[in-house]
Amino acid sequence: MTEKDKRAFETIVAEAGSIKDGANPVSQPIYLSACYRHPDLRQAITFDRLRGYTYSRVEAPNRKVVEETLATLEEGCQGFAVASGMAAIQLVLSILHTGDELVSLDDLYGGDFRYFRHVESHYGVIFKQWDGRKVADLVKLLNEKTRIVWLETPSNPTMKKLDIQQIAAAVHAYNKDIIVAVDNTFYTPYYQKPLTEGADVVIHSATKYLGGHNDILGGIVVVKDEKLADDYFQFTITVGDTMSNFDAWLLTRSLKTLPLRMKQHAASAKKIAKFLETAPHVEKVLYPGKAGMISFYLDSEAEVERVLNSVKVITFAESLGGAESLITIPYYQTHDDVEADQRVRLGITTKLLRLSVGLEDPDDLIADLRQALGD
Numbered sequence: 001m002t003e004k005d006k007r008a009f010e011t012i013v014a015e016a017g018s019i020k021d022g023a024n025p026v027s028q029p030i031y032l033s034a035c036y037r038h039p040d041l042r043q044a045i046t047f048d049r050l051r052g053y054t055y056s057r058v059e060a061p062n063r064k065v066v067e068e069t070l071a072t073l074e075e076g077c078q079g080f081a082v083a084s085g086m087a088a089i090q091l092v093l094s095i096l097h098t099g100d101e102l103v104s105l106d107d108l109y110g111g112d113f114r115y116f117r118h119v120e121s122h123y124g125v126i127f128k129q130w131d132g133r134k135v136a137d138l139v140k141l142l143n144e145k146t147r148i149v150w151l152e153t154p155s156n157p158t159m160k161k162l163d164i165q166q167i168a169a170a171v172h173a174y175n176k177d178i179i180v181a182v183d184n185t186f187y188t189p190y191y192q193k194p195l196t197e198g199a200d201v202v203i204h205s206a207t208k209y210l211g212g213h214n215d216i217l218g219g220i221v222v223v224k225d226e227k228l229a230d231d232y233f234q235f236t237i238t239v240g241d242t243m244s245n246f247d248a249w250l251l252t253r254s255l256k257t258l259p260l261r262m263k264q265h266a267a268s269a270k271k272i273a274k275f276l277e278t279a280p281h282v283e284k285v286l287y288p289g290k291a292g293m294i295s296f297y298l299d300s301e302a303e304v305e306r307v308l309n310s311v312k313v314i315t316f317a318e319s320l321g322g323a324e325s326l327i328t329i330p331y332y333q334t335h336d337d338v339e340a341d342q343r344v345r346l347g348i349t350t351k352l353l354r355l356s357v358g359l360e361d362p363d364d365l366i367a368d369l370r371q372a373l374g375d
């Protein structure tokens with residue numbers, strides 16, 4: 001896509017998958033076909049990403065709808081739908097060679113660090129971290145070997161926000177070829193479009209808000225540059241981490257309600273954050289102002305255990321962004337892979353809980369928290 005789609009976000013997602021071929025279905029059918037008939041020999045022997053369907057590892061109709069819809073929403077040139085958020089991260093890093101450097105924020109989803117360390121120890125990529133404070137300090141970490149700068153905002157679970165525009169401008173002023181990648185899982189394109197702020201690549205764990213129902217795993221990568229799109233296409237069809245048509249169909253269906261869901265998550269989260277500010281045993285509340293993620297510190301580990309063991313409407317489980325409210329303790333769960341001293345430095349302590357506010361009535365959620373907090 002070269003031109004910006006002028007339709008509203010709500011219209012783009014409502015129309016996703018409404019195709020105008022075959023029996024003219026309003027909802028796109030799920031294509032359970034591993035391969036596709038070649039129209040002629042020429043198509044069969046063309047190896048470019050725009051040749052049409054051949055084999056579903058390479059391209060598939062339901063996946064294509066998801067990829068085109070996300071590319072439109074994020075205002076990029078091409079989207080890739082893969083098997084999980086981690087597969088999306090792997091895809092972005094697939095362009096690295098031995099000796100290349102990767103600089104990341106030090107406050108990311110825990111799995112990122114596990115994968116970045118793997119790439120460092122197995123492939124000889126040099127991995128550096130930035131504390132997210134001064135952009136000048138980030139620039140000091142760059143050199144002629146730097147290929148990717150990796151950001152996440154708001155950060156998980158401590159909700160620190162970054163100025164993508166300022167960071168991307170500083171990195172590109174140093175070297176315009178450095179890829180600035182942003183994990184947009186927490187805000188989604190409904191609240192934040194990193195590519196329009198100067199980033200080069202945006203990724204999502206589609207398992208979270210994009211999927212929105214705690215029923216699929218998925219990952220999305222959207223890029224701005226055609227050459228990068230070609231490199232990523234070659235990698236993903238080679239390793240075969242692509243999203244299945246069934247999951248892509250579920251994801252398309254979910255995207256149609258993304259604007260409605262995000263508005264409700266945010267309205268409920270605001271109300272709950274306000275309740276938590278003055279609730280007993282709550283020492284501090286972290287809410288970034290949009291979407292439905294809230295982290296909060298309790299005054300003792302005993303209280304943490306009590307809350308996790310006694311919530312009833314809210315479920316003690318390790319994910320986010322779905323219709324069902326989930327609560328987790330990042331120190332032991334999502335961030336177990338981060339070094340213990342780094343967790344403490346970032347504020348990820350044994351007294352910090354992370355709540356994903358779902359789509360239940362916010363007053364029921366508040367009543368549940370109130371009883372769990374022993375009030």
Ligand SMILES: *Cc1c(COP(=O)(O)O)cnc(C)c1O
Pocket residue numbers: 084085086087109111152156183185186204205206207208217218219
């Ligand atoms: C969950 C998550 C991931 C990893 O995604 P999976 O779908 O679990 O592989 C990456 N980034 C963020 C911010 C996440 O919350």
